[in-house]
Amino acid sequence: MQTKLPEYSLPSANGLRPTGKRSQFIRLLGVAFLFITWASLSLFRHYSSRSDVSLLASPRCSQVDVLVPEKNADVWKSAGKTISTEEFKLKAASLLGGAIQIPGESYDDMGPVGEDSRWEVHDKFHRYLAEAFPLVHATFVLEKVNTYGLLYTWKGSEASLKPLLLLAHQDVVPVDPNTIDKWAHPPFSGYFDGDRIWGRGSSDDKSGLIGILSSLQVLLENDFRSTRTIILAFGFDEEIGGFQGAGHLAPKILETYGEDSVALLVDEGGGFGQEYGTVFATPGIAEKGSMNVRLDVATPGGHSSVPPDHTSIGILSRLLVEFEDNPYEIHLRRGTPTYELFQCFAEYSKNIPDKLRNEIKRSAKSDKALLNVEDVLFQDPLYKSLVGTTQAIDIIHGGVKSNALPEQAWAIINHRISTQSSTSETVEHDTNLLVSLAARFNLTYTAFGKDISPSGVPTKGSLTLSSPNYLDIAPVTPTTGNKAAPYKLLSGTIKATYNAYRSLEGDNIVVGPGMPTGNTDTKYYWGLTPHIFRYKHQNSGNGTNTLGSGAHTVNESISADSFVEMILFYATLILNVDESTDL
Ligand SMILES: *[C@@H]1O[C@H](CO)[C@@H](O)[C@H](O)[C@H]1NC(C)=O
Ligand SMILES: *[C@@H]1O[C@H](CO)[C@@H](O)[C@H](O)[C@H]1NC(C)=O
Ligand SMILES: CC(=O)N[C@H]1CO[C@H](CO)[C@@H](O)[C@@H]1O
Numbered sequence: 001m002q003t004k005l006p007e008y009s010l011p012s013a014n015g016l017r018p019t020g021k022r023s024q025f026i027r028l029l030g031v032a033f034l035f036i037t038w039a040s041l042s043l044f045r046h047y048s049s050r051s052d053v054s055l056l057a058s059p060r061c062s063q064v065d066v067l068v069p070e071k072n073a074d075v076w077k078s079a080g081k082t083i084s085t086e087e088f089k090l091k092a093a094s095l096l097g098g099a100i101q102i103p104g105e106s107y108d109d110m111g112p113v114g115e116d117s118r119w120e121v122h123d124k125f126h127r128y129l130a131e132a133f134p135l136v137h138a139t140f141v142l143e144k145v146n147t148y149g150l151l152y153t154w155k156g157s158e159a160s161l162k163p164l165l166l167l168a169h170q171d172v173v174p175v176d177p178n179t180i181d182k183w184a185h186p187p188f189s190g191y192f193d194g195d196r197i198w199g200r201g202s203s204d205d206k207s208g209l210i211g212i213l214s215s216l217q218v219l220l221e222n223d224f225r226s227t228r229t230i231i232l233a234f235g236f237d238e239e240i241g242g243f244q245g246a247g248h249l250a251p252k253i254l255e256t257y258g259e260d261s262v263a264l265l266v267d268e269g270g271g272f273g274q275e276y277g278t279v280f281a282t283p284g285i286a287e288k289g290s291m292n293v294r295l296d297v298a299t300p301g302g303h304s305s306v307p308p309d310h311t312s313i314g315i316l317s318r319l320l321v322e323f324e325d326n327p328y329e330i331h332l333r334r335g336t337p338t339y340e341l342f343q344c345f346a347e348y349s350k351n352i353p354d355k356l357r358n359e360i361k362r363s364a365k366s367d368k369a370l371l372n373v374e375d376v377l378f379q380d381p382l383y384k385s386l387v388g389t390t391q392a393i394d395i396i397h398g399g400v401k402s403n404a405l406p407e408q409a410w411a412i413i414n415h416r417i418s419t420q421s422s423t424s425e426t427v428e429h430d431t432n433l434l435v436s437l438a439a440r441f442n443l444t445y446t447a448f449g450k451d452i453s454p455s456g457v458p459t460k461g462s463l464t465l466s467s468p469n470y471l472d473i474a475p476v477t478p479t480t481g482n483k484a485a486p487y488k489l490l491s492g493t494i495k496a497t498y499n500a501y502r503s504l505e506g507d508n509i510v511v512g513p514g515m516p517t518g519n520t521d522t523k524y525y526w527g528l529t530p531h532i533f534r535y536k537h538q539n540s541g542n543g544t545n546t547l548g549s550g551a552h553t554v555n556e557s558i559s560a561d562s563f564v565e566m567i568l569f570y571a572t573l574i575l576n577v578d579e580s581t582d583l
Contacts, residue, residue: 002442029065049344060364061344062480063511066499067492069575072224076575079222080500092214092567093197095132097190099206100199102128105174106239113147113244113456121150122236125170133213135220140232156578162232162263163229164577165253165528167521168209169238169268173199173552176527183552193531196557203558204551205268207230207566208536215570228263228578238521246521254527262529263583264486266573267522269534270514272494273541275278277350281494282514284534285487286337287523289384289417289473293430294410295319297398297443299461301407312409312461313398315441319434319463320393320411326433330388332374333420334364337476337513338387342373344512352543386517389418412468417471419515438463456483469522479513479530485533493576497569537569538562 069076082088102125105118113119126144130137150170156163175187185191185198192198201207212232231253235245253262271379272281297319299312310318332339345352346360356376362369362529378384391413398409419424431447435454438445442460444453448467479487491511498509522532539562550556577583 004244024221030386036229047147048264059459060339060361061347062511063507063510064073064488064491064495066495066507067489067501067576068496069572069579071579072334075219075222075224076572079218079224079571080568082218082222083564083571084501084545088218089560090192092210092564093192095214096197096207096558096563097192097199097204098128098132098396099125100190100197100201101188101211103188103200104171104236106171106202106237107174108240110237110240110244114526119148119236122170126150129213131423133217136213136216138345139220139511140216140230143252145252146244149245149249150232150234150236150248151250151252152230153235154226154230157227161228162261162529162583163257164229164574165231165233165265165525166212167233167235167246167265167267167525168212169205169242169521170234170236171239171245172204172206173239175200175436179554184555184557187556192560196522196559197563198555198557200556202556204556205238207538207558207563208268210569211536211563211566212341214567215574217573218567219574224578226574226578226580230574233261235328235521242521242524246524248526250528253525257528259527260529263402263577263580264490264531264533265522265525265529266490266535267520268532268536269516269520270500271536272509273542278348279498279509280344280348281491281498281509281511281535281537283342283487283490283494283511284516284520285477285479285513285532286515287418287474287534288419288517288520289421289426289471290519291416291417291423291426291470292468293413293415293426294464294468295413295434296408296410296464296465296466298408298464299405301534302405304403304405307405308460311442312406314465315461316396316398316409316411319437320413321431322437323391323393323413327391328389328418328429330378330384330418332370332377332387334370336387336420337515338383338419340479341514342377344510347523348510367415379536385416386515387418387420389421389429390416399540416517417473421473423470423472427467434463434465444541471519473534475526475530477530483530485580487533488574489580489582490533490573491537492536493569493573494535496576497565497572500572501565501568507573511580537566539565 025299052358102121104125105123107118114580135447136152140154143151145151148170180187185193187200190197232248233246233253235242235249237243237245269284270282272279295316297309297312297316342360346357353574359369359372363373394414395412397411399406415426419421427448431452435445435452439454439457443455443463444451444459445463446466460480477487478484494511495507495509499505516534520534522534525532538558
């Protein structure tokens with residue numbers, strides 16, 4: 001991380017548009033795939049009472065029917081047959097294993113493409129893909145964007161239909177060399193033990209990338225001919241913000257197809273899993289915003305033998321205490337993705353404690369019940385963080401010598417902005433918070449480009465607030481109403497895949513809105529479609545292990561069965577989207 005961030009002043013929030021500086025910020029964002037389902041479900045454990053409640057139809061968290069390809073039924077059946085063989089599982093495991101063996105680690109201090117040789121490993125990865133998926137490479141046109149970004153296009157026979165866009169990323173987070181001996185199997189072995197495929201990227205996100213290509217390879221082998229254009233965009237630096245990969249791929253696609261030109265976009269994200277008897281899938285339909293706020297305090301220097309009452313460091317400390325003493329007020333609000341997901345739990349979790357179920361249901365009308373639900377849910381800090389605007393003082397700097405008064409001191413506060421709030425609200429909140437302290441310390445006060453110094457006080461120094469970088473909250477993907485066709489198609493596809501993989505009939509998996517705590521490459525794609533889904537059909541089991549797959553840590557692995565089901569999901573999705581007349 002750079003210690004000196006670029007400075008600029010923030011315009012009114014409505015005027016915020018992606019800029020180079022915004023992109024630099026995106027680099028700083030951690031990417032987490034802690035999806036809401038598992039957090040919440042484990043919370044429900046705090047309640048011990050259990051009772052079985054049958055699934056009842058309800059207007060809240062309404063579910064769609066299983067959606068099975070019809071026009072493409074033959075392709076789906078024959079591809080499904082291939083995918084369900086033991087031979088296919090072995091092949092899939094070996095394809096993923098081979099991909100894991102070509103690391104592609106993204107480090108925070110990566111230099112530009114062409115200058116930093118660490119990017120070059122992706123060349124080898126590209127050669128691997130071309131060999132592993134010959135039919136895909138014979139069918140799709142492949143363009144390389146900013147050298148390592150992969151843009152695959154297969155023009156459908158019907159040019160008037162909006163394309164399907166599938167995303168995944170080639171890069172992985174680095175493996176800490178000190179942890180290598182803690183892995184059950186070496187992190188870049190791609191070892192398949194007959195049950196799981198091991199290594200960095202097995203879950204995040206080489207399974208997505210290899211899963212998408214495998215599904216297309218199988219569909220092509222089974223004579224699929226696409227009506228709708230299919231675009232695949234694989235960035236190569238998602239783990240450090242995606243600026244060089246998705247940051248170049250998205251504008252390129254936008255240039256070719258225009259605004260709002262894509263039917264739907266699916267990127268990595270939430271999966272599915274079971275707790276208390278009900279299986280939930282939680283595609284991410286929203287993402288929080290993010291903003292770094294820098295506080296600069298400047299005061300006159302001098303010898304520390306004749307100090308003022310407050311040095312710049314002392315003043316800065318007091319300002320920071322003010323932040324921690326006044327965290328953002330956080331409330332659960334109706335209509336937000338998190339709240340609607342709780343409604344799904346109340347509606348469909350077979351064994352959720354009655355008391356909590358009733359309160360969640362009552363909260364649709366009763367403010368008191370809403371507060372009760374909030375009380376319970378906010379006992380888990382993860383929830384509070386997901387729902388509200390957070391603040392973390394992450395960098396502090398000041399002083400150069402033990403006998404010299406510090407002329408400058410600065411700190412950076414990282415905010416993750418609630419989907420219920422905005423960049424401008426965050427700016428306003430932080431500005432107002434320090435007004436009286438600026439006056440008390442007799443400082444001139446410049447906040448986000450505006451001079452709001454108190455008048456008539458002698459100047460003892462200056463306080464400047466600025467935002468070196470920020471990311472607005474993502475537009476929320478429609479899940480209800482007349483714009484929800486893509487969400488419904490995705491939901492029906494999830495159900496069809498789940499059933500087909502297990503030879504089940506009827507409704508066996510509930511789909512509800514999810515949200516990641518961090519950001520994905522989708523942040524670059526907002527202009528292409530409002531229908532952005534962060535979903536990977538990955539089985540998280542019984543919800544006991546939040547990052548069960550070891551993503552970003554030791555022992556990252558994926559079960560081969562789960563990977564095969566993921567491939568079936570992509571194949572089903574591609575066929576359903578291909579024949580849909582609703583998109
Ligand atoms: C990784 O898995 C191995 C084998 O199951 C286990 O011995 C080891 O403790 C795990 N490492 C961590 C850090 O969980
Ligand atoms: C600010 O200025 C006022 C008016 O001169 C003075 O009374 C007060 O002590 C000053 N406060 C600080 C912290 O210097
Ligand atoms: C989704 C999933 O893997 N659920 C499992 C949870 O645990 C029960 C009991 O072991 C299994 O039967 C489910 O398949």
